[in-house]
Amino acid sequence: MNELRQELLAAFAIEHQEHLQAIRAALAAAEAGQPFDLRDIFRRAHSLKGAARAVDLPAVEELSHRLEAVFMRVGEGSLSLTPASIATVQLGLDGIEGYVAALEDNPSPEPPRAALGALEKLLEASRPLGTATTAMPAGTPAAPEAEAPPPGGGAHAEAAGGGVEYLRVRVEHLEELARAVHTLSDTLSRQADVDAALRALEADMRGLRREWDRLGQSAALAGRAEAAGGGGNGGRLRDFDHELSALFRQLGHLARQQRAVAGAAEAAATQLRARVERIALVPAEAVLGSLARMTRDLVREAGQDATVRMEGLELEADRRVLQTLKDPVTHLLRNAVSHGLEGAAERAAQGKPPQAEIGLRLAARGGLLVLTISDDGRGPDLARIEAVAVQRGLLPPRPADMPPPPAEHLLSLVFEPGFSTTETADHLSGRGIGLSVVAEAARRLRGTVALRQRRPWGAEVEIVVPFSAARQPLLLVEVGGETYGLPTRGVERLLRLPAARMESVEGQPVTRIEIGGRDVIAPVIALPTLLGRPASAIPVEAGHLSLVLLRSGERRCALAVDTLNDVRTLTVEALDAPGAEAELVAGVAMQDGERPTLVLSPEGLVSRWLRDEGRLASAALGLAPAPQPRASATILVVDDSITTRTLEKSILEAQGFRVVLSVDGLDALNLLRSGEVAVDLVVADVEMPRLDGFGLLQAMKNDPRLAPVPVILMTSRASAEDVRRGLDLGAGAYITKQKFDQRELLATIGQML
Known part of the structure; x- marks a missing residue:
């Protein structure tokens, strides 16, 4: 019963x-x-x-x-x-x-x-x-x-x-079935070797047949001579010829049968594998659906008023992936209630709707599962994050006159083990655990995680992982006799380019690649260099380079490898890589009868290049250029003189531009980093209080997100030294106020947008 x-x-x-x-x-x-x-x-x-x-x-x-x-x-x-x-x-x-x-x-x-x-x-x-x-x-x-x-x-x-x-069905039974199907598929894939051997045997038989025909002609002449002399080898030769022809036909028939059977078996195995993998997928609702109720309960216990929105829970993914993500997502939702919710009076003072909002959204993007946990509360406290980072030795103390680190860099620190900005623990907060549990789960699933400021209010955490925890399509490449796997989700294009097409930017080899109708200047890096091997030359074969164009977000870089081998769907197992290598290693792929293949993380490789070549990255290498100028482009005017700001604003708005104003460099930098306005170009004075134009320009070029934004410096300082300093820092143009001409300003803007 x-x-x-x-x-x-x-x-x-x-x-x-x-x-x-x-x-x-x-x-x-x-x-x-x-x-x-x-x-x-x-x-x-x-x-x-x-x-x-x-x-x-x-x-x-x-x-x-x-x-x-x-x-x-x-x-x-x-x-x-x-x-x-x-x-x-x-x-x-x-x-x-x-x-x-x-x-x-x-x-x-x-x-x-x-x-x-x-x-x-x-x-x-x-x-x-x-x-x-x-x-x-x-x-x-x-x-x-x-x-x-x-x-x-x-x-x-x-x-x-x-x-x-x-x-x-018991989950372990389903997993055993999936493993059996994968083994069958891998076994059938070796039919290609049998097929190649049969084709070679057919070719050998055709060659033997031609040679026999040639010898047969000679034998026929000799046979006639022998018959004239009373010999009897001609009949035996004809019998052998018939037997050889029959053997040749049998071999051809066998080869055709083998190819047909192998093709049908491979098609059946592919279909079977797809259906078994489909069975292994479950709607996210089955694993994460209860989190909505939990979050509403927490909101009620906290005495707050909030709407809990769950979107995309009908998406299907590997149950093991969803189970691995359940605890981190639970932790993030609890954090949203603990850190994000505000009282009604505080929300009203900031012009927010009376009812707060907490959301979990799932979406499919480029073959990946994307989970976004968001709230419209206070948002990350960047000053507090920086203070904790300095206290823990993750950042050096910052002089008062130095601008703060980029928000993107500060927000990445919250995923460090033990990092927490909560001074007192309660039943909602993580009791000092922080968000490292989220980063660890994403890493185990060979994915990524990022914390961002949400506009206009709040915060959001985005977790990006493969839909399946096991099988992944991999691009197999060879470097120095070693084979590596690259998940195809991060591979944008495969290229074979003449070495003569390589250019150089500050000693870094680059190549121009057309993407979406625009030229992208992508750095070219030998894969061993990113793996920490010194003095790794870019491999060139027959005057050409084999390149893998990787993409992470908006950044791209081209990996130079010896050989582009194959794309195969393989089982990828987790691998605990030591220390700094953890960000580069996504796991290990097991190929039947071959050595294990190390699987590298495309996102980790791009991040390693950005970190090691931060100066070049600030010059916008690997970023697509901004779109062509639009009449509605947004220009940020930075000047401490209200008269100058008003004049420039009227000139630019008369041309159809949208104009945003800042009173000095620090005000402008905070506006740019906040992301509240998408700025296409900055026109900045040099002499300003708190942070001058040179300091603003340098801070922008040191921030990968702001580096692509062009800057025009305008000043009364017209010395050659000042002009050279501005251009060396990365200014697109330097205009002196003594000879200010609005036509020159508009023409310069037209060239830079």
């Missing part, structure tokens, strides 16, 4: 999630003012009540009954789905979900009394005078009581939409 109940509960666990998802989707539509099907959610609450009764879950049955009554009142018109009533219904849905989840550890969990009480108060407040119970709304058909799911095999065939069946 216990086993039967477990099967029934397993089927109910699937069914109740389907009903809850449908009801929540309808509530989200109602909250957004969009149409929804009230009759459908009423029937779902009714079916949920019947299913709970079938598996003897009275607490869920009672909650479902009250939800059913709420939707009936909405249909009667005595209750409206306002934000307050929707929040109460959500509390009821969360109560059901939490109670069912608790059954895994406790056969008799505590009933969700808070949810039951809240729904009862809502019903009491909406009950028409003089009535004790409510009736079905007119025209609403009675929903049938849900029948108990069939016990056979744990299957459940009454999913939403009808006709969908589920079968419970």
Whole structure:
């Protein structure tokens, strides 16, 4: 009986999630003012009540009954789905979900009394005078009581939409099946070697046939002479010729059969592998769906008002990937509640909507799974992060007159082990653990993580990982006799270019590559150089280079390798690389009968180049040039003189440009780093308080995000030394105010945009 109940509960666990998802989707539509099907959610609450009764879950049955009554009142018109009533219904849905989840550890969990009480108060407040119970709304058909799911095999065939069946399978059995299919596929891939051997044998037979024909002509002449003398070898030669021809035909037929069978087997194995891998994928809702309820519970416990939005949970990914991400995502959502939520008064003072928002969004991008956890709260405290980094020795102390490090660099430090800006731990915060657990999980999955400031408010963390934890398409390259794998997600293009096309920027070999109709100047680096091997020359074969163009974000670099071998889908196992090599190593791929292949991280390789060649990276190597000038381009004018700012603003706006103003270099730098405005060009004075034009220019060129933005310096200092200093720092132009001519300014801007 216990086993039967477990099967029934397993089927109910699937069914109740389907009903809850449908009801929540309808509530989200109602909250957004969009149409929804009230009759459908009423029937779902009714079916949920019947299913709970079938598996003897009275607490869920009672909650479902009250939800059913709420939707009936909405249909009667005595209750409206306002934000307050929707929040109460959500509390009821969360109560059901939490109670069912608790059954895994406790056969008799505590009933969700808070949810039951809240729904009862809502019903009491909406009950028409003089009535004790409510009736079905007119025209609403009675929903049938849900029948108990069939016990056979744990299957459940009454999913939403009808006709969908589920079968419970042990995860380890599924993984064993997947491994067996991969082994079969790898075995069949060796058919190519057999096919090549048969083709070679066919070629040898054709050569032997030609040689035999040539010898046969000579033998025929000799045979006629022998016959004239009374000999008898001609018949034996003809028999041998017939046997050789028959053998040749048999070999050709066998080779054709082998190719047909091998092709069909490979196609069948490919299809089988795809279907098994498809089975291994589960909707993200199955693993991460409960986090919405958890987050809403945390918001209520914190006494705050926030909307929790979950998007993209219908995406499917490897269960192991989602399971690995569940704890880090939970940690990030708790952080969003602990650090991100503000009181109503604080939000109102900043012009924010009264209700906060916390979100989890999943999306597919370039064959990768992208998870974004966001909130519209306070956002990262960059000053606090810098102070903690200095305290822990991650950054040197900064003089007061030096601009702060780039925000991107500061935000990357929060993923260091033990880094935490929380002075006191509570039940929500990570108790000093910080975000290193998130970075570690992303690394194990051969992915990346980044923290960013969200505009206009708040923060967001983006985790990017492969959809599958095991099988990945890899580009196999050879360098110095060693084979390396590069995940194709980070490979933008394969190139074979004449060595004569190489150029040089400050001693760094580069090449021009057309991407999207624009020339990108990409640095060319020998792969061993990034792997830490000294004096690695760029390999050249027959006057050509074999290059792999890697891309990470907007940055690109071209890896020079000896040979581009093949693209194969292989099983990649995790590998704990030591120290600094951890960022470069994505794992190890096992090829049957061959040595393990080290798999490198494209993002790690690009990051290593950016770190080692920061000066060249600041010169925008590997970045696509800005688009062609637009009449609506945004120009930042930086000058401490209000008269000069007003004059330049009027000149530029008359030409259709959008103009943003800053009073000095520090004000401009903060604006640029905040990302609030996408600036296409900066026109800056040199002599300004706090941070002058030279300091602003230097800070911009040291920040990889700001380095591509062109800068025009305008000043009354016209000495050759000042002009040279500005141009050496990277200014695009240097205009003196003594001979200021608005036509010259506009012409210079036109050339630089």
